[in-house]
Each structure stands twice: as C-alpha cells, then as structure tokens.
Amino acid sequence: MPITSSAQGAVDTALTAAIETVRRNITAFGSAYPDDTTRDGRYPLRPAFATFAEGENRGWTTSFWPGMQWLAWEVTGDEAFRAAATRHAADFAGRVRGGRDLETHDLGFLYSLASITTSRMAEQDRDRQDSEDAALLAADHLMRRLLEPAGIVQAWGDLSDPAQRGRTIIDSLMNMPLLSWAHARTGDERYADAVRRHTTQLRENMIREDDSTFHTFYWDAESGEALRGGTEQGAFDDSCWARGQAWGIYGFALNHRATGDDELLAASWRCAEYFLAHLPSDGVPYWDLVYTDGSDAPRDSSAAAIAACGFLELSRVDPNLDRAARAAAIARKLVDDLIANYVPDAGTADTLLLHSVYDLPKNVGVDEGTLWGDYFFLEALTRLAKPEWVTYW
Template identity: 30%
Template sequence: MKKIVVGLAVMLGFCTCTHKPSGTLDVNKALDYCAAQAQRTLTELKTDSGIDYTMMPRNIMADEHHWNCRKATKEEWCAGFWPGVLWYDYEYTQDKHILEEAKKFTNSLEFLSQIPAYDHDLGFLVFCSYGNGYRLTKNPAYKKVILDTADSLSALFNPVVGTMLSWPREVEPRNWPHNTIMDNMINLEMLFWAAKNGGNPYLYDIAVSHADKTMKCHFRPDYTSYHVAVYDTISGNLIKGVTHQGYADSTMWARGQAWAIYGYTVVYRETKDPKYLDFAQKVTDVYLERLPEDKVPYWDFDDPSIPNAPRDASAAAVVASSLLELSTYLPNGTGKRYRDAAVEMLTSLSSDNYQSGKSNPSFLLHSVGHWPAHSEIDASIIYADYYYIEALLRLKRLQEGKNVIK
C-alpha cells in the first residue's frame, strides 16, 4: 500500500523524500547558489525597457519555469521578500550591483509608510525590506519609513482584546469581530525595533500584550497552534480558534507553527523574559517530534493523505532560521539539539530534492501557499527563498563564531 501511495505522490509531483538528510552542508556553496539564482531572476526581470521595480517575484508553479510577479500594493503581502532576498544576497556577496537593485526594489514600498494599515502584513512588507536595508546601510530615510510604518501597524491594536487585528476585511463576511492570525507574531519584531530606535515606547507594550494574549488563547494544551483566534470586541474574550489555510480547525498547519516558533524566539530576544524562552521551546518540540525523517514537514501535520501530501519547504526554512537563533539562548545540550535540527533542515533544503537548480530561478521547490484555496500548491514561493537565505547567513555567522543576529 505504501508503494502505491508514494507512487501517486510522484505522479502528482510532490516530494516523496522520506530519508534523513545525507552529506555535509557547505554553507558557502549554498549561498553561492542563492547568489547565482538571484542573478538569474534579475536577468529574467529585465525587459527592453528595463526592470519594473514595482513588480515583485511571488511564485513559480510546479509546471512552470519563470517567476509570476505581482504589483507591490497594500494587498500584496509578499512584496517585501524579494527586496529582502537582495539585501541578504548583498550582505553575503558585497556586490555593488546587487546593492543598487536592492535599493530600487525597496524604494517601491515607501508608500506603505504613508497610508493607513490595510492589514497586519506591514511587518513582512517593510521590515524584511527596509529593516534589512537599514541594518546594512544605516540610511536614515529607511529608519523613518520603518518608524512611520510601525505607527500605522499599531493602529490595528485593540486594547480590549490585547492583540492586533489581522484582517479587517474578514470581520463582516466571516463574522470574525476581532481576528488575529499566527502570522501576526512575525510583525512584532518591527514594533520592538521601533520602540527602541526612536519610535513611541508604547509600541513595545503593544508587542508584549499581543504575545501574551496569543500565548494564552492561540494554542491547544499540546502546544500546537490554531491559525486564527477570533475574539469578542466587547469582552476581549476568545470566541473560537479556527483555521484559514490549514487542513482543519483542529490540525497543526506547518507554517502556522513555524511562525509561532520564530515569533516567540524574537519576543524572548527583545524582552529577555524567560517565560517566552520556555514557550518557544514548547512550540518547537511538538513540531520537531512530528517531522518526517528529512526534517521538511508536510504542509499540515494532520493531513490524512500523508505521505501522499505535499511538503512545505517554506515552513522548514522559517523554522531552521529561528532554531539557529533559539539555540544561542539555551544551555549547550538543548541548544545543540536545536542547532543540529536546523542544520539537518538546511541540509535537506540544500539537496537536489528541494533546490530548484536549473529548473527555475528560485532557490527552493516544494512549498505550499494556501491549500484550501487551491493556491500555490507544491510551488516555489518567494518567502521560502527569503527565510532560506536568512537561515544560511545565520548558520555562517555561527560557524564563524559570530552573533547569529548581526
């Protein structure tokens, strides 16, 4: 029966790797590969009239070989990842041409700091682009964009509930009065940064409140997470936990759990409160315990069609990056276990099973965007590439005896 199921998965194009990653990860080789692929993308984006810097690479479907680009708008939540990839590529290569391209793509997102928040994704959009740009260049104009955007994002905070509203557009049609999705944990980093870099100190309080309420209401007793927590706007109490992109309300959606691992690692970094370090380990351990041998999760850990289900390389990249940071905050035994797990994940992602290679100019294959909507299934997706190169750079710094967060 297993052979039949695996055969079906092969026919559908899903990755059927079930063995532990083999070989030694050469971080510089993997980063050289990313640099070459990024250059391929830039070449592909160039037309006779030049590059349209408002069009951002988003995905490449399994049967395609070129990026599908989307206009950088307030609705396009992934628009900050490609500029972020270029900033990371520049950090590694120090290539001045890449620096100029990173600046041009980043500048296309400045408008986000000048309009009211459309939804919670401003952290993804602006901190992945302008955040990395400021870290590497210290351009004061970038700092202003980040601070202004953090103020816009804070307008979504509901003090009665204690979290930021994720999707204003889903309040009426779904009867989700105040909805907060797990992805929102990633946007806290921009609030923390702004609070300590000249922004309103209240932004720190918002981030802590959001993390605390999410920790209380967004997780089941076994530390697996709901995708969406729906709250009453009058009492501030949790109404229900549901899913939007996972298999079912009761299942562990891989990327949602990845956001939780990454998010609480950041919250511990910024607060140094040990309760967040403990919680980050709890949400990590339930994820690690259920991984397949090659350390790249199925898109949802509870999809009944496993192993005839697609993997999600993006979740693996997010977790690998966060575990490399988390490992540095823990004693050698636990820290080494997390670091070793991250290296195994990156070893798999850097193999022929997951790298795009010559098939297309992305870094990675086999990610899942939104299974219930039949969108971006078993595709190359830009945020997988972003967190993959971030994780590689973090590992390189660790190998060189440097702080994982530069």
C-alpha cells in the same frame, strides 16, 4: 557542536547557487515584483489588481524579494545587490506614504525586511533616513490595529469588517519585531507594551494543551474575551498547519529576545517539540502536521526553512547551553534535508526551494516555490555561513 567540513561544503555550495538565482531574478524582474509563488518553477510578475499595475508593490510577500537581495549583498559584498535592494526600499517608502495596501498586520514582514534593513545598510545617508522614516510610519499604521481591551493586533482587513474583527493569526508573531524596533528607536513604550500584550495573548490562547497551535483565533473586540480558534489555511480547525507551527517556533523566540519574557522562550520550545515529533522521515513536513509518513499530501518546504531559522534563533537566545547546542544541530539537519531533496538543479527554476504550499484549501501555490520559502532558506544558509550575521528581525 561544530559543523563538519563536508556539511559546511554543502551549505556553501547551496548558498552560492541560491545567490546566483537571486542575481538572475534581478535581471529578469528589474524594479518589478514577482508573484507570491511560482508556476512550474518560474515566478510570473505580480498580477495587476484594482489600481495596481502588473508587477507593482502590493500584498504581504513583496519584501522577501529585497530581503533576499540584502542577504546576497551581505554574503558577497557585490554592490549590485545593495543597489537593487535600495531601489525597492524607496518603493516601500512610497507605498506607506501613499497609504497603498496597508490594511494588514503584515506591515511587520514588509517593513522589517525592506525598510529597517535598508536603514542600517544603504550606502547613502538619505536612503538610510528615508527608510527609517518609512519604517516608523509603518509601525504607527500597525499600532492602529491594536484592539482594546483584548490587546491583540488584528490580522487582516478593514477594522470595521465584522468577519475579521477581533481576529489574529499565528503569523502575527513575525510582525511584532517592527514594533520592537520602533520602541528601541524612539523610546516610546506604547510599542513595547503592544508587543508584550499581543504575544502574551497568543501564548495563552493559540497554543493548545498538546503544544500544537491554532492558525487563527478570535477575541471579542468589545469585551476582550478570548472566543475560539480555527484555521484558514490548515486542514481542519483542530489540526496543526505546518507553516503556522514554524511561525510559532521562530516568532516566540524573536519576541523572547525583544521582551526578555522567559514564557515566550518556553512557548517557542513547545512549538518546536511538537513540530519535531510530527516530521516525516526525510525531515520536511507535510503542509499540515496531521499527515505522516506514507501520505500523498503535499510537503511544505517553506515550513522547514522557517523552522530552521527559528532553531538558529533559539541557539542564540537560549541561555541553557545544552538546549542551544541541540537547537543548532536541529537547524543544520533541517537545512541538510532541504539541500538534499528540495533544491532545484542549477538554472532550472527561479525559486531557491521546491515543493512549498501557500494555501492548499484554496488551491493556491500548491507544490510550488514561494517568496517566503526562498527568503527563509537563504536566511538559514546565511546564518550557517556567517554565524555573526545580524538579524533583520
């Protein structure tokens, strides 16, 4: 189904505005990193914490910032964007070599965008090699989190922490592409085996019978037995956190592409159908899919942006042409709905997308812009404007 000229015009306009916001933010932040979420539409610097100074590279979201810079460079060809992204890549190389804030499965988010992408697109050979080396180091750090005999990658924390031992989360699907890349780069089957085992465990245990998903799930780290599901950021243990369901759509599709496992493709569609069935009338989910039209619960526009990218991925990888065409049409509708009601007026905010939620139970980043919402919205716009775009995942 082709994009109409009017719809393409809206995408082009939104893409131009988003890139100009990225340009302004490069001037504002320089080599520093904005925080996870805005405050009243403006990103503060990432706060100081422990041994990290204000604006330093820590946490799981910093790579979305150079990721946006790479997207802006690909769309415009403006070398200012490539130069900014390459400078951040050097910082990520220093982070992994220095062992700074690496106790997380989110190394996949961090090094897929900041380092693997730079290894492909940096101008200088030395920068490309430095980033490739950093990404391989990050992949090896991530492999340390593979727990035997469960065959899952632990999500958070020190591996000896009993509160986190044996726990993974639906987001982890998006961290597996780092290992798939490492397998393609080195030929080492350990990486591919970890991806297959981990994604199978999530498919079998984190998707409920009604096709909703748990946010988080525990395995016995000694026996490998699957124990229980729950939530950390959703409304209830048995509800369906909207962003987690969106991670399921995109993450299962990506891992189907990497592994060729058709059951992962089916899992992506299961997550997708549940997500679509629980959207309100304006097409942007509430922060948890337990809420429906008429609720005063906050929306999570970032979940819609992630899901749009997931549907665009499905449109590429699904061999069924009718399903692929449907996925593309759904993605365009999600993006159209975001453009219509969730994009700030020009120059009024640092964020590309309004009305996201980070962690409502902890009252963090509620009804704000988020770095990941901005990144995935820009990725979706780029995918629509440049159908030949080569994925960073």
